[in-house]
Amino acid sequence: MSEIAKSEKAIDMIGVNKWYGSLQVLKGINLNVARGEHIVLCGPSGSGKSTLIRCINHLEEIQEGTIFVNGTQLSQSGANADHIRRDVGMVFQQFNLFPHLTVLENCMLAQRRVRKVSVAEAREKAMRHLERVHIAEQALKYPAQLSGGQQQRVAIARALCMDPKIMLFDEPTSALDPEMVKEVLDTMISLADDGITMICVTHEMGFARAVAHRVIFMDRGEIIESAEPAAFFGNPSHERTRAFLSQILDH
Amino acid sequence: MNYTFDFSPVLAAWPTLLEGVIGTLRMSSLSMVFGLSLGIVFMLMRLSNQKVLRIIAIGYIELIRNTPILVQVFFVFFGMPAIGIRLSGEQAAILAMTLNCAAYAAEIVRGGVQSIRPGQIEAGRALGMHTADIYRFIVFRPAIRAVYPALCSQFILMMLNSSLVSSVSAEELTYFAQTLDSQTFRSFEIYLTLGVIYLVLSQFFSAALSMIGRVYFSYPAK
Ligand SMILES: Nc1ncnc2c1ncn2[C@@H]1O[C@H](COP(=O)(O)OP(=O)(O)OP(=O)(O)O)[C@@H](O)[C@H]1O
Numbered sequence: 398m399s400e401i402a403k404s405e406k407a408i409d410m411i412g413v414n415k416w417y418g419s420l421q422v423l424k425g426i427n428l429n430v431a432r433g434e435h436i437v438l439c440g441p442s443g444s445g446k447s448t449l450i451r452c453i454n455h456l457e458e459i460q461e462g463t464i465f466v467n468g469t470q471l472s473q474s475g476a477n478a479d480h481i482r483r484d485v486g487m488v489f490q491q492f493n494l495f496p497h498l499t500v501l502e503n504c505m506l507a508q509r510r511v512r513k514v515s516v517a518e519a520r521e522k523a524m525r526h527l528e529r530v531h532i533a534e535q536a537l538k539y540p541a542q543l544s545g546g547q548q549q550r551v552a553i554a555r556a557l558c559m560d561p562k563i564m565l566f567d568e569p570t571s572a573l574d575p576e577m578v579k580e581v582l583d584t585m586i587s588l589a590d591d592g593i594t595m596i597c598v599t600h601e602m603g604f605a606r607a608v609a610h611r612v613i614f615m616d617r618g619e620i621i622e623s624a625e626p627a628a629f630f631g632n633p634s635h636e637r638t639r640a641f642l643s644q645i646l647d648h
Numbered sequence: 649m650n651y652t653f654d655f656s657p658v659l660a661a662w663p664t665l666l667e668g669v670i671g672t673l674r675m676s677s678l679s680m681v682f683g684l685s686l687g688i689v690f691m692l693m694r695l696s697n698q699k700v701l702r703i704i705a706i707g708y709i710e711l712i713r714n715t716p717i718l719v720q721v722f723f724v725f726f727g728m729p730a731i732g733i734r735l736s737g738e739q740a741a742i743l744a745m746t747l748n749c750a751a752y753a754a755e756i757v758r759g760g761v762q763s764i765r766p767g768q769i770e771a772g773r774a775l776g777m778h779t780a781d782i783y784r785f786i787v788f789r790p791a792i793r794a795v796y797p798a799l800c801s802q803f804i805l806m807m808l809n810s811s812l813v814s815s816v817s818a819e820e821l822t823y824f825a826q827t828l829d830s831q832t833f834r835s836f837e838i839y840l841t842l843g844v845i846y847l848v849l850s851q852f853f854s855a856a857l858s859m860i861g862r863v864y865f866s867y868p869a870k
């Protein structure tokens with residue numbers, strides 16, 4: 398596990414409240430993530446995990462509270478969302494690769510349109526990251542021609558091509574067949590080893606033990622527990638955490 | 649019945665008919681391209697979050713889809729000179745067909761755009777892309793692919809409807825056929841031949857459009 402510099406904040410969420418209509422899905426969220434820190438976020442379905450990480454790159458709006466990303470405050474209207482998103486990569490449960498573009502083009506599009514780099518430079522960087530996730534030989538294939546695990550590794554490479562300082566993962570292995578989970582987790586572990594800041598929604602507790610500095614448990618829109626993996630799994634302090642852990646560790 | 653069939657005046661007039669075929673192809677193709685482009689503009693207005701734009705688009709689409717195309721052609725050719733816009737038969741024909749095609753294309757393409765999973769747009773946003781770029785580079789191609797068969801039938805329908813613009817002397821196939829009829833009175837032979845030509849034309853359009861589709865949408869589907 399890499400060392401983290403506690404003094405520098407990558408993400409700071411202060412008193413964040415969010416509603417869908419009358420349903421409050423985030424309740425007084427205070428979350429502080431240091432640069433290089435790896436956080437695993439878990440909790441029952443509907444507890445607000447996706448909503449929480451999607452607020453960080455403003456895919457969701459918040460109604461109350463403040464969010465700082467690398468020291469920049471995210472404006473409520475989302476006016477500086479594009480600016481924030483330059484530093485924040487996201488990987489989705491459903492991969493969300495662009496079906497009409499090859500693997501290589503998937504990795505080049507945003508570099509070209511957002512970073513405005515040359516074709517040669519974009520291709521070079523795309524190939525570098527595809528090699529890193531061990532999929533360079535598939536560069537000219539289309540997403541539909543790849544397995545789920547391969548698609549998810551491409552999605553990780555695509556995000557890395559934007560040089561993010563923070564990576565958000567929303568259940569990156571939940572849509573995968575069991576035999577493909579490992580290849581994606583291994584990719585994420587190697588990313589973690591390189592010291593990138595990472596928030597990962599997952600129920601892969603082996604992954605949490607291997608790379609997380611902190612495991613956070615959410616329930617009904619609230620952060621219930623936040624602890625180092627050893628303490629979190631060995632001696633959870635809340636009843637709800639214990640109940641949840643016994644459920645997911647059972648199978 | 650003692651009518652003797654005689655196709656020779658029709659066959660003798662083949663250069664005129666060919667000119668008509670070319671006229672039909674020209675006007676239909678231009679109207680398709682312009683109509684699809686304008687249709688995409690109306691579709692974007694229809695999906696915009698600006699209420700005024702939405703209302704204008706909906707009003708336009710409803711107006712066009714609930715009035716006869718012949719009335720639209722007459723309005724452009726005979727009506728618009730009153731406000732100082734005087735067009736030749738062919739110009740009026742292309743304008744009227746473009747305006748007509750745009751309304752239908754807008755609705756068809758909207759169906760395609762709405763079939764795109766929100767995750768695609770979110771992926772673009774998460775990569776920091778602007779809305780315009782997201783539509784242009786991420787949404788557009790899969791959206792058109794999803795509705796391409798419907799779009800093609802609309803185009804073919806419009807090619808067939810182009811026979812109506814003969815009524816404002818746009819020099820296309822039906823116009824020449826009518827001229828020929830008034831000279832030879834071989835109505836049966838002329839309109840039977842005309843029908844066959846339209847049949848061949850629509851087969852041709854259909855084949856050409858599906859070839860374009862195979863090239864442009866060659867990526868494998870999920
Ligand atoms: N667009 C939406 N409109 C209304 N309610 C929503 C919307 N998105 C999510 N919700 C609700 O917000 C709550 C939190 O949803 P969220 O997706 O963040 O949960 P989650 O912890 O990620 O769950 P899961 O493990 O199933 O992915 C749920 O009750 C959900 O029904």
Ligand SMILES: [Mg+2]
Nearest residue numbers: 446447448568
């Ligand atoms: Mg979720």
